[in-house]
Amino acid sequence: MMLVLIILVCCLPLTGSLMSAISERGRAIGIATAVGTTGALVAAIALAAHVLSDGSYQIANGIIYVDPLSALFLVVIAIVVFLAGIGSVSYLCVDEERQELSRFQVRIYGIFFGLFAALMLASLGTGNLGLLWVLVEASTLASAVLVALEGRAASLEAAWKYIIISSFGVTIALVGTLFLYYSASNLNLSPDQRLTWPELFANAGSLQAASLQLAFLLAVIGYGTKVGLAPMHTWLPDAHAEAPSPVSAMLSAALLNTGMYAIIRFYAVAGVKLGSYANGVLLVFGFASIAIGAMFMVRRRNFKRLFAYSSVEHMGIIAVGLGFGGALGVYGALLHTLNHAIGKCLLFLTSGEIKLRFRTTLVNDIAGLLRPAPVVSIALLLGSLAILGSPPFGLFLSEFTIVRAGFAGQASFGFLLLVLLVIAFIAFAHTVARMAVGGERGKFSPAGTPVLRFVGGLPLVLGLFVLFVLGIWIPRDLNDLILRAIATIR
């Protein structure tokens, strides 16, 4: 039963790719993508429920492996894929109708969107760290094609920058994986087991400390390139700004989290043997990312770049939460992963809806969104408030937990985090408020038929609703899942 569910989660997003093989109509491909990703979400939730009741699942020497941590991330990524899958419908239909995308481009979008989603989900379903690397690198390649999709010189440039920096970074993570494998060489394990996370974690105390230390550093730098931790974040704003908006949503809310998941696996093994060393490394990179993200958010002219820098900041917050450590810090980090994923996905999908109406991503060309597009405008305002961590949305709760974990440890770190969060708040809110309210400006053109506008608004409303619910009430099963996930890595 578990195996079937895992296969369903990983393969259902491919329905869009299959549809692209037989059809080249944007609507058919979009609907197939939306249906497939919805199925994947249902399967992921069912899988998480099974993991909650039956515990971890593993076959074939950990090549397929699901524990509460991967179940949690599977649900997070499946939610993002689901929202972005619905968002793809209006993107494909409107741009096809306006002939901004050729049939070939629509087809490429369908194929690689499904592949990208499937590869990310599959990378969460393996316990073999080598295979995890292979799947993460493959998802980089699939997403690079999507970044370049619109074929402008700028998007090709962004895609080139993305693929060359990420591939180089991920290659460093491979060296880290090699050293982790090597650190287990004096243990009585078969070659397969020396790469299998549960085996490594169980024997973490007897790994060789020097090579484990090197392995952890290289993995944080390597996978940190994918996560967008500063100073390895330079590809991120370009790729997020130039990709089609549903893809930006997937990059920011799913791909970055997949990288963070890989770091957490290394962090768990390193934490057992090296203790606070691992926490220190994550704190340094985390604070650097929050500072860089907050500073570059000041006076951005392109709102997709603004959102991208906000992702750098939030990945930093998650790293800091892990770095603070303790049950409280890790709880905050995992909860923040879920909240940030939904919030940022929502904001990038909103940016897509704005772009469909104004055909620009420059802040100065857009003002007074409220009257012509009320739903989009409200989603922009509330989504921004949510991502900035104001109550009553989920991110308030998780950021609060992380700050509290900071004060529980070393108060100066908690204080520093608070100051940086305030800077980020002011920079972000200043830009977004002008877009939503204020005098009307810019050339507005309605996006598609009323049905399409409804479909486009659907993920925005759904995302806002979930964020609101998570802000006032954490379901018992979710709480259990997070607690179990913490138990598996501590």
Next chain:
Amino acid sequence: MITLSEGVLLDLLSVAILLLTFACLGSKLFDRYVAYYALQSIILSAAIALVAHHLGAWDLWALAVLTFLIKGIGIPVIARHYLIIRLELKRDVAISTGISTSLIIGAVLTAFAYFAINPSTLPSGLLATSPVPLSNAVVLLGGLCMVVRRNTVAQLIGWLIVENGVFLGAITLVATFPFIVEAGIFLDLVAGVLIMLTFVSGLAHRLATTDASELRELRE
């Protein structure tokens, strides 16, 4: 009579790989880049075959053959045909530092790789120990190639050299990597090269240049 042990042979092959990286760093001609890379990959496949012979592992033999066919012949031929000849690339003018400067930096990086991983601290049981720091030096030098060269084709070659360095380290340090993982890494490499080739020719088509320093639309 002097007999060469397998360990010494592996050391020599690794040194040859490092020297070819230096040759690439010190060259300005595109067809030289590709030729040095091809030669480096063929030597790498010989090194893998040596380890395979030593351990008697069939999957390493398969890896050696794959390396020879794809990295030694396939990628260089495709790169030469689709990039060098079609885009009429001859002399690389987009190098940000002088050749001698980058060679000196390369020498410093190699020394750094040796100090970072002192062969004497590696435990016994490895076929040879010096390939480990040498492979790290190749990784760093490949990165240097990517940094000092602004032409996208040259950056692609730099990344491929980094990949070769990682493989050299992998076969000496952890020869018994599970085959499914090795095959996956290889598949990623091939897919990556194909996608990058498409991008490079797309960029050339769009901008009439493959010089990454001309990529300045995204400055903000």
